[in-house]
Amino acid sequence: MKYALYPGCSMESTARDYKLSTLAVAEALGMNLKEVPNWTCCGSTPVHFASELLATALSARNLAAAEQLGRDVVVCCASCYSRLAMANHAMRENEYLRAEVAGIIGQEYSGGVRVRHFLEVIYRDIGVGEIGAVVINRLEKLKVACYYGCLLTRPKSLSIAEDNEDPDIMEEILRAVGVSPVEWPYKTECCGASFSITRVESAMRLSAGILQMARDSGANCIAVACPLCQSNLDLRQSDIEMMTGESFRLPVLYFTQILGIAFGLPKDKLGLNCLVVEPDNLLAGQTVCKSRAVR
C-alpha cells in the first residue's frame, strides 16, 4: 500500500522518535511511505490568527505537491492533520478561496488528495487482524490510557473516529498487540498545546488533570498520537509533579512506539531513548529487541 507522508516540522526535531517509529512500523506492516517532496510548514495554530487565506495557501502548497505523487497523504502530527484537512475541505467547498489560493501559490489545486491521519490509516487500511499477525511480543503488562487530544477528533467533520467524544480506534489497534486499554474520560481533553511555552501554568494545570485521570483510571502508561501532547505530558511531567506534589512517573509513548515494541523492532529504530520518563520499568519482562533487523 502506497502513501505520501507529510511529516511536519515537529517530526524533524522534538518528535524525532515519532517519525522513526512511524517509518519502522509502516515498513513492518508493508506500507510504502514516500515523503511529500519539498514539503513546508502548514502554519499550525499560529497561522489561523493571521488570515484564512494564508492558512489555506500554506497547506494547499503541500497538498498540491502531494497530488503529483497520486497517493493519499498520511499525517502523524495532530495539528498538521487538522490544518491540512481543514484547508483541503475549504479548497473543495469554497470556490472564491480556491481561485485566490491558486493566485497565491501559483498553481491550481482543487482538493483532489485525501488527507488522513496515520492512526486511521492503520485502522482502516491495514486492520487489526493484520496487526495481530505481525506481533512478536504481546504487551500484556501494558495498561494504556489512549489519549487523542483535541485535533484528531475536532471539528466533527474531520474526526478520525466516528464517535468524536469517545473515540476508540487507538484502543482497537493497541488491543491487537495484547495491550489492555483503560476506560477513562479524558481521551479528548486538551493538554494546553503551545500554552506550555506562553502560559505555562495553564498548560500545566490541564496536563496535570490528564496525568491524574490516567493514573486514577489504572493506567501504567499513556499512548499519544501528537507531538505536542507527548511533549506536554512527558517533558513537563517533572514540573507537574513539583506543582502538584504528586509522583506520576507515567511513560508517554507514541502509539507507533508501542506497536514497534510489539512487532519486535529494535529499540533504536523506535527512538525509545528520546522519552523523558523512561519506560524501562514498564517494559521490563517484555522483550525489546536491541539489534534485530527491521522486517
Next chain:
Amino acid sequence: MNSLAPIGTVDKQLLAKLDSDGRMNLTACLQCARCSSGCTMRHEMDNLPHQLNRMVLLGLEEEVVASKAVWVCVSCQTCFARCPMGVNTAAMIDRLRAMAKNAPDRDLERVRIFNRLFLTLVRHLGRVYEMGLMVMYKVSTGDVLRDLDKMPMMLRKRKIALLPKIGCMRRAVSRIFSEACRRSKP
C-alpha cells in the same frame, strides 16, 4: 438555520468583518452555553464563549476585541464540536484575535509574540526551527531562565535540533506570505 437569528438586534457591521459569507453560522446561536460549559479555558476567561458570540451580534466591537478570553482561548475546538447549532465559535475567536492589534495585558502579549515569531520563522525558513523559536521567544519576552535546565537533557536525547533544516522551498513560502498579506488587505 439563520431564520432563528434575532435579526432586529444584530449589528451587521462587525458580523460582516468577521464572517462575510456566513460560514461560521454566528447568528444561529441560541445562547445555550454548551460551548462555555465545555470550554477548556473557561476558568481563565473574562467573557465566556457564548457571551463573546452575543457581544459580536450586538456589535460591541471594541469590548469584544479587548476581551482577555480572545487570547486565553487555546484553540481546542470543543466549542464548535459541541454546538448544537453548528456555530463556529473557534473560528470567530481566531478572527477576533487577528483584528486585535495588541493583547490586553503583558501576560497575554506573550501569546501574540509567540505566534508572530512562529510565523516569521516559517516565512523565512519554510519550516519551523524550534531551537530558533525558543531563543527568539525568550529574548523577546525576557523569560530567559525558564526551562533552561531542560536544555542539556533535550540535546543529549536529541529531542531538539540545534540547527534548522532549511528546505529549498523557502523562497516559495516567503512569496506565499507576501502574496497572501497583499490579498488579505481590505
